[in-house]
Amino acid sequence: MIRLKEDLRKALLEKLEKTYDVSAGDVDFLYPPQPKFGDIALSLPMQLAKKRRANPREVAGQILARLEVLPGVERLEVAGAGFINIFLDKTAFFRARLAALGRPALVPEERKIVVEHTNINPNKAAHIGHLRNACLGDTLVRCLRAKGETVEVQNYIDDTGVQVVDVVFGLMELESKTRNDLGKIEKFDYYCWDLYARTAAYLDAHPEAQPRKAEILRRIESGEGPEAALAHDISRRILRAHLETMSRIDASYDVLPCESSILGLKFWERAFELLKDKGGIERAEDGPNAGCWVMRLPEDIDKDREKVIVRSDGTVTYVGKDIAYQLWKFGLLERDFSYEPFAEKKGRTIWITTSVPNDRAVSFGRASKVYNVIDVRQSYLQKIVYQGLRALHFEAQAAKSLHFSYEMVALSPRSLGHLGFEPAKGETGKSFVEVSGRKGLGVKADDLLDLLERKASAEVEKRHPGLPPETRHRIAAEIARGALRYYMLKFARNSLIIFDVDEALSFEGETGPYLMYTAVRLNSIFRKLEEREGVASADLVRRAADPAVDLGVLKAGEKAALWEIIVAAAQFEEEIVHSIASLEFSHLAKFAFTLSQKVNAYYHKHTVLGEADPAVKNVRTMGLHLARAVLTEALDLMGIPVPEKM
RNA sequence: GUGCCUGUAGCUCAGUUGGAUAGAGCGACGGCCUCCGGAGCCGUAGGUCGGAGGUUCGAAUCCUCUCAGGCACGCCA
Numbered sequence: 001m002i003r004l005k006e007d008l009r010k011a012l013l014e015k016l017e018k019t020y021d022v023s024a025g026d027v028d029f030l031y032p033p034q035p036k037f038g039d040i041a042l043s044l045p046m047q048l049a050k051k052r053r054a055n056p057r058e059v060a061g062q063i064l065a066r067l068e069v070l071p072g073v074e075r076l077e078v079a080g081a082g083f084i085n086i087f088l089d090k091t092a093f094f095r096a097r098l099a100a101l102g103r104p105a106l107v108p109e110e111r112k113i114v115v116e117h118t119n120i121n122p123n124k125a126a127h128i129g130h131l132r133n134a135c136l137g138d139t140l141v142r143c144l145r146a147k148g149e150t151v152e153v154q155n156y157i158d159d160t161g162v163q164v165v166d167v168v169f170g171l172m173e174l175e176s177k178t179r180n181d182l183g184k185i186e187k188f189d190y191y192c193w194d195l196y197a198r199t200a201a202y203l204d205a206h207p208e209a210q211p212r213k214a215e216i217l218r219r220i221e222s223g224e225g226p227e228a229a230l231a232h233d234i235s236r237r238i239l240r241a242h243l244e245t246m247s248r249i250d251a252s253y254d255v256l257p258c259e260s261s262i263l264g265l266k267f268w269e270r271a272f273e274l275l276k277d278k279g280g281i282e283r284a285e286d287g288p289n290a291g292c293w294v295m296r297l298p299e300d301i302d303k304d305r306e307k308v309i310v311r312s313d314g315t316v317t318y319v320g321k322d323i324a325y326q327l328w329k330f331g332l333l334e335r336d337f338s339y340e341p342f343a344e345k346k347g348r349t350i351w352i353t354t355s356v357p358n359d360r361a362v363s364f365g366r367a368s369k370v371y372n373v374i375d376v377r378q379s380y381l382q383k384i385v386y387q388g389l390r391a392l393h394f395e396a397q398a399a400k401s402l403h404f405s406y407e408m409v410a411l412s413p414r415s416l417g418h419l420g421f422e423p424a425k426g427e428t429g430k431s432f433v434e435v436s437g438r439k440g441l442g443v444k445a446d447d448l449l450d451l452l453e454r455k456a457s458a459e460v461e462k463r464h465p466g467l468p469p470e471t472r473h474r475i476a477a478e479i480a481r482g483a484l485r486y487y488m489l490k491f492a493r494n495s496l497i498i499f500d501v502d503e504a505l506s507f508e509g510e511t512g513p514y515l516m517y518t519a520v521r522l523n524s525i526f527r528k529l530e531e532r533e534g535v536a537s538a539d540l541v542r543r544a545a546d547p548a549v550d551l552g553v554l555k556a557g558e559k560a561a562l563w564e565i566i567v568a569a570a571q572f573e574e575e576i577v578h579s580i581a582s583l584e585f586s587h588l589a590k591f592a593f594t595l596s597q598k599v600n601a602y603y604h605k606h607t608v609l610g611e612a613d614p615a616v617k618n619v620r621t622m623g624l625h626l627a628r629a630v631l632t633e634a635l636d637l638m639g640i641p642v643p644e645k646m
Numbered sequence: 647g648u649g650c651c652u653g654u655a656g657c658u659c660a661g662u663u664g665g666a667u668a669g670a671g672c673g674a675c676g677g678c679c680u681c682c683g684g685a686g687c688c689g690u691a692g693g694u695c696g697g698a699g700g701u702u703c704g705a706a707u708c709c710u711c712u713c714a715g716g717c718a719c720g721c722c723a
Contacts, residue, residue: 033666043665046703056703080666081703121723161723292721302649302719311721318723379650380718407651407717431715459685479685490671491659494651496716502672503658507685509671510659517685525682532682571662578662590660593670600686609682646685 001570002105002577004093005029005040007071008086012042015066020048031571035560038077038085039567045082056082072096090559091551094566098544098622101629105573108148110369114329115141117373117404118155118246118253121163122235124196125189126245127442128499129375129409129435135488135639136406137373138251139585142637143576152364155253156325157352159235160260163437165217167192168231170199173212178226179233189241190444192234197440221263232260243343243350245445249481250639252345255364256352261337262325264355268316270335271324271388280391281309295391301383319381323388330389330397331366339364369400376405376494404583406493410434411442415501419443432498443499452480455505456513464645475643479513482640486512489589489638510593512640518596519635519642522628525608529621532609540625549622553615558606562623565598569630576637585638592634599627 009027016022022044032041045060052059060078067076067084074089117137120130137153144151158164171177175195185191203209219227239256246252262268272293275281281295284306291312297305309320327333337353339362344350351362372382382403389398410432411419421441435442456479460472467475487504491497507513529535551559568591575591578584603624611617632642 030665031662033668037666041665046665049703083666158723163723289721294721305719308721313721315721317721376651377717381723463683463685495659496652498658500658506672509685511671511685513685514671517683521683521686528682574662582663586660587662590662590670597670601688603682604687607682645683 001567002573003100004072004088004096004570008040008073011070012044012067016063019066020063021051022048032083032085035564037079037083039088040086041079042084042086043082045078045084049082060084090563090566091549093570094549094551094563094623094626095547097566097570098547098549098626101541101544101626104146104148106147106577108150110149110367112150112152112367113144113369113371114152114154114365114367115144115371115373116154116156116329117141118242118251119158119374120242121161121437122157122159122238122242123163123167124193124238124437126242126445127435127437128445128448129442130242131249131445131448131484132406132409132488132497133373133375134246134249134251135485136404136493136585137371138249139485139489139588139638140371140373140404140580140583142639143580143585143588146576146633146637147580152255152367153253154329154364155256157235157239157256157258159239159258160220160231160263162217163196164231164235165213165220166199166203167196167234168216168220168227169203169209169213170195171230171234172216172227173209174199174202179230182233182237188237189245192238193437193440193444196437200438223260223264240343243345245449247345248446248449248477249485250641252348253350254348255339256342256350257325257328257337257364258353259321261353261355262321265335265337267324267328267333267335268321270333271320271327272310272316274327274333274392275309275323275388278392280388295384295388297384297387301387302380307384319384319388322381322385326370326385326389326401327392327394329365329367329370330394332389332392332394332397336363336365369402370397371402371404373404373406375408377408379403379405402583404493407496408434409497409499412498412500415443415499416441418501432496443501448504449480449484451501452483452505453477456480456483456507459507460646475646478641478643479507479516479646482512482516482635483507484512485639486515486589489585490593492584492586513646515592515596515631515635516640516642517646518600519628519631520644520646521603522599522624522631523642524645525603525624526628528609535621540621543618543622544625547622549619550615551619553613553619561598561602561605562619565595565602565623565627568595568598569626572630572634575634588634588637592631592638595627595631595634599624599631 009024012027013024026047027044029040030043032038045063046056049056049059057078060082064076064078064084072089072092074087077085079085115137118130118134120126141151141153203213216227219225220231281293284290284292284294289306289308292308293310294306295309297307308317310316324333338357339351339360340354340358341349342352374382386398386401389401412432416433453476457472457476460475490510554562575588579588606620608617608620608624611620635642
């Protein structure tokens with residue numbers, strides 16, 4: 001559809017630009033709300049009529065008279081307030097779509113894109129909020145790669161932050177445990193989930209413990225003593241648990257930049273030099289921030305305010321470190337990490353940063369564009385980080401630093417009760433409660449996935465009794481993944497998800513399993529086609545390359561139904577581009593769902609295998625072949641698998 | 647207080663950047679297995695798009711005001 005529109009736009013301009021004052025930007029196409037209004041429409045006459053203060057329908061009529069023949073177009077008509085509706089040559093379009101299968105029309109625009117997502121503090125188990133982040137981030141990555149972009153996925157690990165400090169404190173001071181004890185603890189991320197909440201409560205109740213906590217922080221940051229060793233062991237162990245959890249939803253990473261490496265390699269000191277040299281930050285001599293290094297914020301962020309970057313005691317704030325990291329992503333820091341392998345997933349190495357030099361020849365960063373997937377509460381800080389780049393006159397890089405923001409996942413009062421929590425005082429009347437690791441309040445990612453798997457397993461057993469347990473478990477895991485990923489994607493990113501267990505566990509209606517089921521059934525049709533008639537997928541590919549289909553052999557009702565599927569499928573690539581541009585992957589989700597609905601309705605009504613007329617059978621076969629190819633790819637972009645059966 | 651976000655069917659949400667009669671799912675009600683898998687299909691009911699002005703051929707969408715809710719604004723991360 002992208003190519004067709006380009007061709008049409010060119011042809012239109014050629015015929016119109018002499019008489020009318022139009023440029024390429026004016027000609028935009030829209031999809032009519034109903035099939036009877038054609039396949040594509042132009043609102044151009046109404047725009048021109050506005051400029052000329054003329055009657056839109058008359059302008060439309062005049063334009064129509066000049067457009068006798070357009071490529072791929074069967075006929076045109078003026079409709080409504082002044083639309084020009086375009087009816088495509090359906091069979092020609094269908095053939096072109098089949099022939100174009102496997103030949104993407106999208107082109108990459110960037111040299112290299114870095115996407116940072118997941119970024120879970122390595123001190124406790126992952127929860128549903130982290131799942132939303134990873135689903136959005138990983139889907140962005142898949143879409144960018146489908147567009148042909150070179151993408152590097154980074155998962156930032158704050159292994160020296162206060163959250164890890166709390167767990168170290170808990171282990172040493174409350175549990176009297178050492179490094180040697182860690183190995184004996186099962187489900188370590190779950191253990192830390194509880195310990196972290198317990199420690200946070202203890203620290204709140206015992207202010208006298210603060211000096212010890214501060215000491216632990218200092219030692220971890222400078223890499224000294226048993227505290228630092230313990231922090232390292234804890235964060236690596238939790239990190240492995242997080243990677244396991246994320247592999248359940250098929251999210252993957254290329255490199256894990258650690259805060260410990262940023263500290264060890266003095267990235268901040270380098271960024272500090274740059275900022276001082278270029279006047280990006282200045283020392284406040286008086287006022288409330290006396291003795292601090294501050295960055296002035298422009299009007300559009302926060303009028304006439306300054307943000308402390310270096311505290312009066314000389315330590316750097318979180319934003320400062322983040323500026324250094326963002327500079328590194330663009331290759332602007334003039335420093336680099338060392339790397340070592342951390343894990344292998346699906347034959348790919350996940351690298352982790354280290355401050356200890358080695359001779360491994362790998363390199364990351366140096367991006368031309370960066371997406372940071374972080375929830376909306378960090379908007380203010382993200383703006384400040386990008387302002388840091390501007391303060392260094394890296395305008396281009398600041399402009400290509402994108403905050404992919406999204407609303408958080410909260411808990412409904414009902415699910416709170418489910419988890420055994422009483423509503424805190426002052427929160428009784430609230431319609432939702434924020435997930436809080438510090439309070440131990442939340443649904444753990446693995447618990448939710450387990451729940452989904454158990455339900456899926458029961459459903460599979462019901463439908464396919466006697467499957468080998470391994471097969472059933474594999475299918476159940478795939479269904480769980482599909483259900484979760486679709487659930488996290490179907491909401492617009494600005495929409496606060498108030499987590500509802502029943503809704504998340506639903507497999508009917510607008511859900512991942514519904515889409516998967518559609519694809520599974522399509523596969524089943526083609527499998528039977530091969531078993532019974534020997535039509536292999538290679539034959540289908542050959543037939544698609546040189547299609548001999550004719551929609552004219554279908555009766556009107558079926559022709560319209562199949563045509564809707566063809567047109568919908570043809571919009572797939574636009575949908576990818578649009579989803580990336582708006583960072584709104586609910587569009588992609590909705591696209592796949594709508595296509596599934598049409599396909600489901602179609603094959604319910606029109607059988608392929610039982611059709612006697614070979615011409616009709618061929619059209620149906622190739623129509624569903626097209627739909628299957630597009631649906632399968634759309635599901636893959638969302639990280640939703642297609643099981644062999646379900 | 648300032649900034650950002652949200653308000654659409656009983657519930658949960660879409661709405662392609664201003665287009666044609668505002669759409670899905672769930673729930674409710676009524677149908678559909680001689681036929682490629684019923685996690686499915688078909689149908690019915692359900693709307694003053696928070697409210698009031700404005701912009702124009704045309705507004706759920708843009709502007710102003712207003713009501714309600716949320717988030718952010720630290721020498722925490």
